[in-house]
Amino acid sequence: LKRAVQAFFPARHYACPGADPTPKMASALSDAQAALKAEDLTKALSSAREALASFRSSGKDADAASALEVVAKVETESFNHLAALQAANESLKIYRKLKDGKGEASALSTVAAALLAAQRAEDGVWKATEAAKLFSKSGDKAGEAAALETAAKCYGMQQEYEKGLKAAKDAAALFKGDASKEGAAMCLASEMMAGLDNTDEAIQTAKDVLSKATDAKDATLQSTAVDAIVNACLKKQEPEEAANAVQLALDGFKRNGDQKQEAAMLSKLATLHLLNKEPDQGVAPIRDAVALFRTLGDKKGEANAMATQSQILLEEGDAADALRVAESACELFKDIGKKGIDGYIVAFETIVNANVQLGSAEEALQVASETLKSFISARERKGEAAVVMAISDLFLGRGDLDGALEMLDKAPELYVSVGDKRGEAAAWSKIAQLRFVKNEPGLALRAAEESLAANKKLGDKAGKAAASQLVAEAHFLLVKFGQGNPREAMRAAQEAVSGYQSVGDKAMEAGALYVLANAQLMSQANTDAMKTARQAEALYQELGDGRGQAGSLLLVSGGYLGEGEYAEAKDAAKEARELFRQIGDSAGEDSVEDYMDTLKQYESGHLNRA
Incomplete structure (x- = not known):
């Protein structure tokens, strides 16, 4: 167990730049690009920085800008988003100074990709659009x-699916003649169609790509097309069709003897069963996937499959085996380095949850604490943040x-x-919710506003809505303390x-309407409050939520x-009481009785509405 939580990231060793020579600079940059392709991020970063230092020392600005782009791409793959953006923007600055239009377009595209990886979709769209215009101007169709x-992809992250669909189709048209890239762009278009609820069109579009990819024996594109089909089927709420698509692809790869893709499809099938809350169906596929990846010597595939296997075992109630498999997965992830961080976090979470299920919460905390020390020592901030959560x-x-809260x-x-930004937004949201529990609306408001700011930067509509609701609730509570702003509560709730x-999202909309009606009542906008509450009631009725x-x-x-209007007030209260009675909510019934007693006092003049 201890070995599973020890530091697993190799220390970075930056090569010292030589005084000269140009061939070595080009060789170092070429080595960096090759290492990046091979996912050897430590070597890629070392070589790219070596080339960068040499180009700078010899005054080769254009080459330095090119090296900075490679650095940015490596840092992006390593989840070091701030470092990636710094390098990409520095490259952009150099190209602009040199008035190199093609270089500027390339750097803008690198900045946009880094912003996408950092989940800063709004800024990513802006930079990507700028890059596309410059590429178009220079006649570079592939770059555009x-x-x-x-x-x-940025539009998709923002749930601006119409715009995303147009951009994806435009990309596919420009890729005409390159079947692989055109197909990948059409799979992206399929995702946008699914986002627009055009699921049948999305499925057919992806199936067309899959058919062409199968004929061309393009395994990578086949896999991408299957992912698009699965995405659309799940959106259509047809998990069986999604599983069938994966199974068909699996059978095809098996017939062709493509063990790598066979293993990947087995993993996808198991993951799909896990998502569909039928973990028992995923046991055999994921076991076979682990065995195949092991036979192929694919450590990353094996580790990721084992992380999924541990999740399935945990869902199946076999916490002991889940713990064993997750610990083994962590051992493999240690050898993979930066590219394994996401999988490591999944396996780590399974270790923690398995210990909790086994009644060893203290052991879970000890494991988490050791893992935290490991990440701090390795300066692996992404892992550190996940463990803190x-x-x-x-x-x-x-x-x-x-x-x-301290953590x-x-x-x-x-x-x-x-x-x-997404992690930041989630953390602030959780802090706000816990501050509410502690009855600290002022601190909850600050955290909610930070979450809102992060979600706005992301362009996440659902995230913005959730954070806005937290802001509204905080203002609502602060007014009770003689603070807060009723108008701000209404604005945020709206x-x-x-x-x-x-x-x-009708369920969340109903909750937000409920908060808005409360805020309107607080502001004595009674007519508006009744209208809003009626909208909430209708939605709750549609959803079958009697309590709401x-x-x-x-x-x-x-x-x-x-x-x-006391008679009408009594009638509405009686309706509420009857609903509480129907769903067996005695506490709800009692609260209505108390409210009706208060209502009588207002009607008799013993209490003043003003």
């Missing part, structure tokens, strides 16, 4: 198409709210240090409603009370 692909959950599990407070800065409507429906009716009653 690649930039448009990046723009499409996991430890906060462990503290929460034993009722230590202060301990959980959580470290997370945003860690995510900022690696340019992970933003939350609009955000959830734009992504079609009853709560909304109480808000309707509150609106009538505010207007002095």
Whole structure:
């Protein structure tokens, strides 16, 4: 177990630049590009920095800019997003100084890719669009198409699927003649179609690509097309069709003797069963995938498959075996280095959860603490942030709210240090929620506003809506303390409603409407509050949520009370009470009875509405 949590990242050794020679510079840069392709990120970064230092010392600015682009790409692959952006922007600055239009387009495209990796979609679209225009101006169709692909992915991240679809189709048109790249762009278009709920068209588009890729024996494109089909099938809520698509591809690769793709498809099939909450169906495929990857000597594939296997075993209730497999996966991830960080985190989380299931919460905390020390020692901030979040959950599990918050407070800065806006937004959101539990609305408001700012930078509509709702709830609570701003509560709640409507999340929209109606009541906008509460009630009814429906009716009653319409207020309250009775919520019934007693006092004049 201890070996599984020891530091596993090799120390960086930067080569000292020589005084001269040009052939060595070019060779170092070529070595860096080859190492990047081979996913040897340590060697790639060392070689790229060696070339960069040599080019700089000899005054070769254009070559230095090219080396900086390679550095940026390596740092992006290593999840060092801030370092990647710094290198890419420095490259861009040099090209602009040299008035090198082609170089500027290339650097802009590299900046856009780094922004996409950092999940800064809004900025990514801007840079990718700039790059596409410059590539178009110079007649570089391949460069323009690649930039448009990046723009499409950024639009998809923002849930701007119409714009993403256009960008993806434009990229495919520019790639005409390169079947592999054109097909990949059409798979991206399929993802956008699925986002627009055009699932049948999305499936057919991906199937067309799959057919051509199969004829051309393009295994990589086949895999991409299968992913697009699965994505659309899941959006259509047809998991069986998704599994069939993977199984067909699996059978094809098996017939052709392509063991690497066979193993990959087995892993996908198992993951799909895990997502569909049928882990028992994933046991055999993932076992076979692990064995195949091991036979092929593919450590990364084997480690990732074992991480998935550990998740499946845990879901199956076999915590002991899950723990054993996850620990073995961590051993393999240690040898992989930076490229294994995501898989390592998955396996680590399984180790923690398995220990908790086995009744060894203290052991889980010890493992997490050792892992944290390992990441701190290796200066692996992404892993450190993930472990900090996991430890906060462990503290929460034993009722230590202060301990959980103490750990959580470290997370945003860690995510900022690696340019992970999504992680930062999630951390601030969790902090806000725990501050609510501690009845600290002022601190909750600050955290909610930070989460909102991060989600805005991401262009994440659902994230923005959730953070806006937290802001509204914080203002609502602060008003009760004689602080806060009712208008801000209403504005934020309305933003939350609009955000959830734009992504079609009715359950969350209903909750946001409930918060908005409360804020309107607080501001004595009684008519608006009743209208909003009725909208919430209708949504809750559609969703079959009796408790939400009853709560909304109480808000309707509150609106009538505010207007002095006591009979209508009583009728709405009685409806709420009946709903609580139907769902067996005695506490809800009691709360309505208490409310109706208060209502009678208002009606009799014993209490003043003003």
